[in-house]
Amino acid sequence: xxxxxxxGLLAPSGPLAGRxxxxxxxxxxxxxxxxxxxxxxxxxxQGHAIAKxxxxxxARVTLISGPVTLPDPPGVTTVHVESARAMLEAxxxxxxxxxxxxxxxxxxxxxANAGEQKIKKKDGALPSLxxxxxxxxxxxIARRTENRPPLMVxxxxxxxxVIEHARQKLAKKGxxxxxxxxxSAEAGVMGGDSNTVHLVTASAVETWPTLSKTEVARxxxxxxxxxxxxxxx
Amino acid sequence: xxxxxxxGLLAPSGPLAGRxxxxxxxxxxxxxxxxxxxxxxxxxxQGHAIAKxxxxxxARVTLISGPVTLPDPPGVTTVHVESARAMLEAxxxxxxxxxxxxxxxxxxxxxANAGEQKIKKKDGALPSLxxxxxxxxxxxIARRTENRPPLMVxxxxxxxxVIEHARQKLAKKGxxxxxxxxxSAEAGVMGGDSNTVHLVTASAVETWPTLSKTEVARxxxxxxxxxxxxxxx
Numbered sequence: 345x346x347x348x349x350x351x352g353l354l355a356p357s358g359p360l361a362g363r364x365x366x367x368x369x370x371x372x373x374x375x376x377x378x379x380x381x382x383x384x385x386x387x388x389x390q391g392h393a394i395a396k397x398x399x400x401x402x403a404r405v406t407l408i409s410g411p412v413t414l415p416d417p418p419g420v421t422t423v424h425v426e427s428a429r430a431m432l433e434a435x436x437x438x439x440x441x442x443x444x445x446x447x448x449x450x451x452x453x454x455x456a457n458a459g460e461q462k463i464k465k466k467d468g469a470l471p472s473l474x475x476x477x478x479x480x481x482x483x484x485i486a487r488r489t490e491n492r493p494p495l496m497v498x499x500x501x502x503x504x505x506v507i508e509h510a511r512q513k514l515a516k517k518g519x520x521x522x523x524x525x526x527x528s529a530e531a532g533v534m535g536g537d538s539n540t541v542h543l544v545t546a547s548a549v550e551t552w553p554t555l556s557k558t559e560v561a562r563x564x565x566x567x568x569x570x571x572x573x574x575x576x577x
Numbered sequence: 578x579x580x581x582x583x584x585g586l587l588a589p590s591g592p593l594a595g596r597x598x599x600x601x602x603x604x605x606x607x608x609x610x611x612x613x614x615x616x617x618x619x620x621x622x623q624g625h626a627i628a629k630x631x632x633x634x635x636a637r638v639t640l641i642s643g644p645v646t647l648p649d650p651p652g653v654t655t656v657h658v659e660s661a662r663a664m665l666e667a668x669x670x671x672x673x674x675x676x677x678x679x680x681x682x683x684x685x686x687x688x689a690n691a692g693e694q695k696i697k698k699k700d701g702a703l704p705s706l707x708x709x710x711x712x713x714x715x716x717x718i719a720r721r722t723e724n725r726p727p728l729m730v731x732x733x734x735x736x737x738x739v740i741e742h743a744r745q746k747l748a749k750k751g752x753x754x755x756x757x758x759x760x761s762a763e764a765g766v767m768g769g770d771s772n773t774v775h776l777v778t779a780s781a782v783e784t785w786p787t788l789s790k791t792e793v794a795r796x797x798x799x800x801x802x803x804x805x806x807x808x809x810x
Contacts, residue, residue, distance in 0.1 A: 380618070385611075413646045462734075473708065503694050
């Protein structure tokens, strides 16, 4: 970590030198009441590995992280948030950026009637959780007219029809690249150290072999470096 | 840890020598679909500290733990579970016991219509989560006619009317002692290292000063040792 810190003080070099990269990582937690919440399963390992790889490629990196048990990557500005709304606010606060990589598993819904006191169990009566849609962070940022990062990357964690869902997501969200993976229990990706991903753009699908999350991060950052180079004015 | 392991091989001594203690700890996670779940906030620190203190007091300890990031305490048989139903099953499988200490923050409800595939976000339409009541582990075990541990301890994490709710819980669940605490955000107990607890029995309420969770565990185990001694046939 000292080596990384010292490196950070030197003039950055590498394919992403001079670039600002925003990465989101981890799950979001949406409160039901002070002691209960709805969450997505996400260890944050892939997102944190990407933040680290982008830093190593010379970028200035802002990592917006939901609740995870991982340490903050050295040399990376890390902002800790809990809910999807707080995550969107933090992303907006970190703009402008050259590349946005949205790896967090953001909860699609939150509880509209979240209680300020613990909901008590009453005989037989079940509490009714009224759900409301969370902001779509990827789509909100990708559709900005001002300060949209020129290169926007989304993630699609699917349990079936992985490629098909990723293509739909790419079009619907207005981003430039989707990293899709199969998170069904059989695939063992969730919480694990390896990942099998498909890179989906408007014109192509590329399937990578199973790699460690660190390797996926490095290859992805390398690819984004090349794409960002092409996108330069 | 080596010292503790070696100690475990010697004939156990201490106030709980020869006793079997079951401790539950941590939250439960109740699946909504393969990637989403409902959870209770609980670090498991207090429950794990109690398992460790009971072991140090000479007991044979079975710890049934929900998803936490803590290491298994040395010398303690630890069973890892995710849902409330799995936790109840593990507790029943660990009976008979002399003392049951139910420190886990068990989710009161689970989703009745949990999906096997990831629920997709559809335009405008919100999924409806139909909730159903989880088994009440404390009450189920405390009301057993066979193999009920002679000493049953429950926990009450409250955000208001702490003592009043604890008294009600004691009567309703049929347990012998409730350890109650205030988990409102202002109290800072959740995830923290200290705890301010009230011991509530049918006849008395005792409030302890703010102590580390380790100290609360030691004092509680000491007290239970004295109570178990009194309860001997």
